[in-house]
Amino acid sequence: MGMRPRIHTPAPTPERQRVTIVVDAPDRAFAPGVQTALMRLGYNLISQRTASHQAGDQGPLAPQLLIIDERRIAETTHPSTRLPVILLAGAQGDAALRASKLDDLAIGVVRRRARLAALYPLLQATFEAQPRSVPRVDDALPARATRGHKTWTGAIRSISEKGCLLQSSVVLEDDQPIELCFPLASQGLIHVPAVASYQAGDRTGLVFDEALPEETRRALSDYVTDRLTS
Secondary structure, three states, X not given: OOOOOOOEOOOOOXXXXXXXXXXXXXXXXXOOOHHHHHHHOOEEEEEHHHHHHOOOOOOOXXXXXXXXXXXXXXXXXXXXXXXXXXXXXXXXXXXXXXXXXXXXXXXXXXXXXXXXXHHHHHHXXXXXXXXXXXXXXXXXXXXXEEEOOEEEEEXXXXXXXXXXXXXXXXXXXXXXXXXEEEEEOOOEEEEEEEEEEEEEOOEEEEEEOOOOOHHHHHHHHHHHHHHHHO
């Protein structure tokens, strides 16, 4: 009789308050939908004017980071000049950072029009104890999993470019490989090799194969971005 697979849950992370970010940049400095995506991912975005009105307030909306367009630096007086900074710049980003005199505060320079893929890792690395490199979204995609001669159905409850959370009746051991098949609107059915990384009740964390075709990886990234920005 085989041993029962170990079932464990990832260590719980304390619920954090939403991070408040001062944005001093025109909408056109961001790719379409990026600000909407950031708010859906748990970041409060407030204007420089709003930040000025609540200067000195250390409540739940106290700013924790500044995103600023390089073209706004000379003309704007910021209420919190010692916040970490993400600078939105043109082609000469490093030169713009040096000229801005914010280089000791900057956590990164992002090229205009700023994309979610460029901003998200910087925010995660700054504010999260266990940062993600790519965003994920909750979902309810139907899925079919195959391991050897066994096939079963389930539902994808969250997904990112690099993995997903699969709900099904099958318990998998850590590092067990499977083939996962599910639909994406932009590409139809896709087949993704994956391995189990953890088990929590009827939900299995899966990590997608790093050697996914570029077309598939881009389709996954675009799907998550579209869900967040639409």
